[in-house]
Amino acid sequence: MRLQQAVPKPLTPFLGLTLIERIIQSLKQKGITEVVIVTGYLSSEVIEKLNESKTGIKLTFIENPEWEKGNGVSALRAKPVLENENFLLLMCDHLFYPDMLEPLSGGSDKSAMWIDRDMDNVFDIDDATKVRLEGKVPGKIGKNLKDFDAVDCGIFYCTNEIFAALERTVSEGKFQLADAVQYLADKGRLDIVDATGKFWIDIDTGKSLRYAKKRVLDSLSKPTDGAISRLFNRRLSKHITCQLVKTGISPNTVSVIAFLLTFFSSVVFAFGERLYLLIGGILVQFSSILDGCDGEIARLKFISSRYGTFLDSVLDRYADSLVIFGLAYGYWRSHGDFLVWALGFFALAGVFAFSYTNARYEAIFETPEQIKVPLRRDMRLLIIAVGAVTNQVLITFLILAALTNIEILRRMIVVRRLLS
Amino acid sequence: MRLQQAVPKPLTPFLGLTLIERIIQSLKQKGITEVVIVTGYLSSEVIEKLNESKTGIKLTFIENPEWEKGNGVSALRAKPVLENENFLLLMCDHLFYPDMLEPLSGGSDKSAMWIDRDMDNVFDIDDATKVRLEGKVPGKIGKNLKDFDAVDCGIFYCTNEIFAALERTVSEGKFQLADAVQYLADKGRLDIVDATGKFWIDIDTGKSLRYAKKRVLDSLSKPTDGAISRLFNRRLSKHITCQLVKTGISPNTVSVIAFLLTFFSSVVFAFGERLYLLIGGILVQFSSILDGCDGEIARLKFISSRYGTFLDSVLDRYADSLVIFGLAYGYWRSHGDFLVWALGFFALAGVFAFSYTNARYEAIFETPEQIKVPLRRDMRLLIIAVGAVTNQVLITFLILAALTNIEILRRMIVVRRLLS
Numbered sequence: 001m002r003l004q005q006a007v008p009k010p011l012t013p014f015l016g017l018t019l020i021e022r023i024i025q026s027l028k029q030k031g032i033t034e035v036v037i038v039t040g041y042l043s044s045e046v047i048e049k050l051n052e053s054k055t056g057i058k059l060t061f062i063e064n065p066e067w068e069k070g071n072g073v074s075a076l077r078a079k080p081v082l083e084n085e086n087f088l089l090l091m092c093d094h095l096f097y098p099d100m101l102e103p104l105s106g107g108s109d110k111s112a113m114w115i116d117r118d119m120d121n122v123f124d125i126d127d128a129t130k131v132r133l134e135g136k137v138p139g140k141i142g143k144n145l146k147d148f149d150a151v152d153c154g155i156f157y158c159t160n161e162i163f164a165a166l167e168r169t170v171s172e173g174k175f176q177l178a179d180a181v182q183y184l185a186d187k188g189r190l191d192i193v194d195a196t197g198k199f200w201i202d203i204d205t206g207k208s209l210r211y212a213k214k215r216v217l218d219s220l221s222k223p224t225d226g227a228i229s230r231l232f233n234r235r236l237s238k239h240i241t242c243q244l245v246k247t248g249i250s251p252n253t254v255s256v257i258a259f260l261l262t263f264f265s266s267v268v269f270a271f272g273e274r275l276y277l278l279i280g281g282i283l284v285q286f287s288s289i290l291d292g293c294d295g296e297i298a299r300l301k302f303i304s305s306r307y308g309t310f311l312d313s314v315l316d317r318y319a320d321s322l323v324i325f326g327l328a329y330g331y332w333r334s335h336g337d338f339l340v341w342a343l344g345f346f347a348l349a350g351v352f353a354f355s356y357t358n359a360r361y362e363a364i365f366e367t368p369e370q371i372k373v374p375l376r377r378d379m380r381l382l383i384i385a386v387g388a389v390t391n392q393v394l395i396t397f398l399i400l401a402a403l404t405n406i407e408i409l410r411r412m413i414v415v416r417r418l419l420s
Numbered sequence: 421m422r423l424q425q426a427v428p429k430p431l432t433p434f435l436g437l438t439l440i441e442r443i444i445q446s447l448k449q450k451g452i453t454e455v456v457i458v459t460g461y462l463s464s465e466v467i468e469k470l471n472e473s474k475t476g477i478k479l480t481f482i483e484n485p486e487w488e489k490g491n492g493v494s495a496l497r498a499k500p501v502l503e504n505e506n507f508l509l510l511m512c513d514h515l516f517y518p519d520m521l522e523p524l525s526g527g528s529d530k531s532a533m534w535i536d537r538d539m540d541n542v543f544d545i546d547d548a549t550k551v552r553l554e555g556k557v558p559g560k561i562g563k564n565l566k567d568f569d570a571v572d573c574g575i576f577y578c579t580n581e582i583f584a585a586l587e588r589t590v591s592e593g594k595f596q597l598a599d600a601v602q603y604l605a606d607k608g609r610l611d612i613v614d615a616t617g618k619f620w621i622d623i624d625t626g627k628s629l630r631y632a633k634k635r636v637l638d639s640l641s642k643p644t645d646g647a648i649s650r651l652f653n654r655r656l657s658k659h660i661t662c663q664l665v666k667t668g669i670s671p672n673t674v675s676v677i678a679f680l681l682t683f684f685s686s687v688v689f690a691f692g693e694r695l696y697l698l699i700g701g702i703l704v705q706f707s708s709i710l711d712g713c714d715g716e717i718a719r720l721k722f723i724s725s726r727y728g729t730f731l732d733s734v735l736d737r738y739a740d741s742l743v744i745f746g747l748a749y750g751y752w753r754s755h756g757d758f759l760v761w762a763l764g765f766f767a768l769a770g771v772f773a774f775s776y777t778n779a780r781y782e783a784i785f786e787t788p789e790q791i792k793v794p795l796r797r798d799m800r801l802l803i804i805a806v807g808a809v810t811n812q813v814l815i816t817f818l819i820l821a822a823l824t825n826i827e828i829l830r831r832m833i834v835v836r837r838l839l840s
Contacts, residue, residue, distance in 0.1 A: 305839060306784075306835075306839045307835055307836050307838075307839040310777075310780060310832075310835050310839070311832065311835075311836075313776075313780075314773065314776070314777055314828065314832065317769075317772070317773045317776055318769065318773065321765070321766075321768075321769035321772075321773070324765075325762070325765045325766075325769075328761070328765070329762070332758065332761070338752065341748070341752070341761040342745070342749070344765070345741070345744075345745045345748070345764070345765070345768065346741075346745075348741075348765065348768060348769065348772075349737075349738065349741035349745075349768065349772070352737070352741075352768075352769070352772035352773075352776065353734065353737045353738065353741075353772075355776055356733075356734070356737055356772065356775055356776050357730075357734055359779055359780065360730055360733075360779065364726075408734065412730070412731065412734065415726075415727055415730050415731075416727050416731075418727075419725060419726045419727040419730070
């Protein structure tokens with residue numbers, strides 16, 4: 001089923017942004033400072049929406065009333081604005097992760113097309129533009145090639161030769177961009193950028209849109225995610241995020257809500273009886289899941305901020321303290337055992353010293369993958385949740401205190417070996 | 421009184437290093453990778469000592485048996501090694517802070533002499549080599565100039581023209597470096613580097629040695645020092661450091677000792693009675709003073725390390741926890757009041773969240789001077805010490821919890837304004 005055309009395709013909602021906003025943000029993230037947009041169907045709606053949404057990048061609009069002829073005609077419309085510089089040419093319906101643009105360093109004097117050699121990565125191979133390679137350059141290009149080596153990803157690096165090619169092919173009644181690209185290839189003026197292994201997708205149908213959303217949601221994990229996050233929390237948080245992102249709620253508001261939920265759990269814990277611990281334990285685990293959503297929303301909408309990270313991390317520390325305090329108080333209230341305060345103190349000190357050493361510890365390593373940090377917050381909150389649900393407060397504190405402090409000792413040894 | 425010559429002058433002990441080691445380390449800190457040393461009096465002792473002490477820099481020794489003739493003869497001895505490159509020429513008895521070498525960027529084709537226009541900064545003006553300027557270049561140079569604008573700091577940037585000048589002046593029977601420098605100045609081949617306002621000193625007498633030690637000790641404060649450090653702790657810690665540095669104790673050992681002292685205070689606190697609080701309070705304040713010594717020793721010996729900083733900061737966090745725990749336990753033991761645990765918890769959480777936010781918070785600002793951070797560890801330990809000595813545990817916790825958490829709130833607001 002083709003996508004409904006109630007909204008123009010570039011404005012198709014995609015996880016908190018529209019398709020075209022997502023592409024613009026991906027470009028911006030890679031250092032592009034200006035985007036020229038050739039509009040077609042429902043042009044004024046597209047222009048209005050993009051002018052409203054603060055993309056933080058210079059946008060130039062060119063309307064093309066003849067958009068139905070073919071995308072070659074649309075591309076040619078950009079000639080007056082772009083004929084004096086090299087540029088990237090993209091489709092509003094080809095999504096990709098920003099890393100797709102990474103080979104883009106050092107301008108070549110030839111145009112180039114991004115290709116993918118992995119056919120399993122192509123969502124709809126029938127609809128794709130195929131490429132037969134001749135050595136290291138494109139030979140034949142077209143949708144109906146039988147014998148091909150790769151697929152066109154819908155991203156082109158263009159010198160102004162593209163406009164001469166477009167003028168030639170359009171004048172011959174061939175209105176597709178692929179025709180002009182074929183022309184360049186025939187003249188030996190086209191290189192390839194091999195993007196095999198990277199994620200991109202041509203969004204043409206409802207099915208491809210759903211698949212793209214799934215892939216983008218899956219990409220929201222962070223390399224520093226702990227095991228519990230990876231195996232459990234993220235799988236749930238991404239569905240929550242998927243809903244939250246539609247409401248327009250800000251990541252910082254979600255941080256505050258997750259904090260308040262943990263605070264509420266600690267109040268529940270403070271009652272001390274078994275039932276309260278059970279409820280509190282479930283709430284804590286849910287707050288742990290929700291704690292992933294703020295970052296996910298920020299990454300989906302390309303609005304990650306240093307302030308947001310700072311806010312989230314400080315709130316997390318307070319939430320950690322409150323949960324431990326609530327558990328200790330509840331236990332003391334119902335058992336009157338001083339020992340809970342002593343263990344609670346050392347659990348709190350361990351948890352805090354753990355977070356404290358984290359930033360510095362991680363800064364020592366070059367890539368996040370090198371850091372084997374057990375006991376991240378996802379794991380610690382799970383220990384607390386399980387401890388509360390099973391009504392084992394003292395043992396929970398003992399485990400937390402022991403594990404965090406042993407981990408810190410391990411870090412000291414690692415750092416000593418690496419740095420001294 | 422001239423310095424005793426029991427050891428050769430370069431080996432004069434100076435706060436944990438010898439004079440020449442300190443100069444070599446200052447050079448190393450500024451990126452110099454090789455030092456050529458012309459030795460004179462007790463040459464073999466100097467060479468032996470420097471070969472033993474791991475300076476971490478390439479050293480080349482040239483012995484000059486004719487050292488008594490004059491320092492021009494010594495400088496000329498370096499010709500075979502240095503005639504093909506530009507270099508810095510320094511005296512083994514002229515101390516300076518490494519920042520003295522900062523104008524050293526971009527090689528000039530002319531030699532240059534470092535000068536100081538501030539006569540009040542010159543320790544022994546009678547013994548100094550004076551300089552009369554002609555416009556922006558040196559005119560007359562000599563110890564006995566009556567009319568002068570500046571003083572020679574004993575640091576020179578040299579092209580190989582210096583060797584030609586030395587050969588000429590030495591052949592004329594003028595054996596001082598100043599003679600060759602005068603020769604270059606006469607030929608218009610000498611620039612100045614204006615080091616006015618920076619610290620340097622020609623160490624010639626016991627008095628100048630003592631003054632130099634005092635100045636270097638005073639420079640051990642850090643721009644991030646809190647008020648209590650600046651006004652009180654550093655004034656005592658530098659005297660302790662001055663003694664410790666002679667023993668060869670490592671900075672990390674001092675960190676551990678300061679930690680153990682705080683741990684011991686917390687044990688004393690745990691007894692809870694008034695007299696113990698009094699003793700513990702005094703011990704805590706002493707540990708706070710000792711806590712400055714590790715960094716001071718490291719800076720004096722140029723052995724600051726990232727591991728050392730890491731170790732010290734982690735130990736500080738544990739020490740903070742232990743002291744609060746000790747106070748809480750002692751109070752609970754003698755008063756049986758649960759409230760102390762609640763307040764202790766919030767004090768600990770506040771103190772820890774304070775340290776946690778510190779690193780990030782400080783990273784936001786460009787210079788340490790822009791950061792107005794109250795409540796650093798010096799202040800927090802003083803609050804604890806005073807609270808213990810006056811037997812006001814609950815109020816101490818209340819103050820700590822309130823002040824730290826208010827400060828964190830303030831930081832959140834500042835960061836939000838700056839970053840979002």
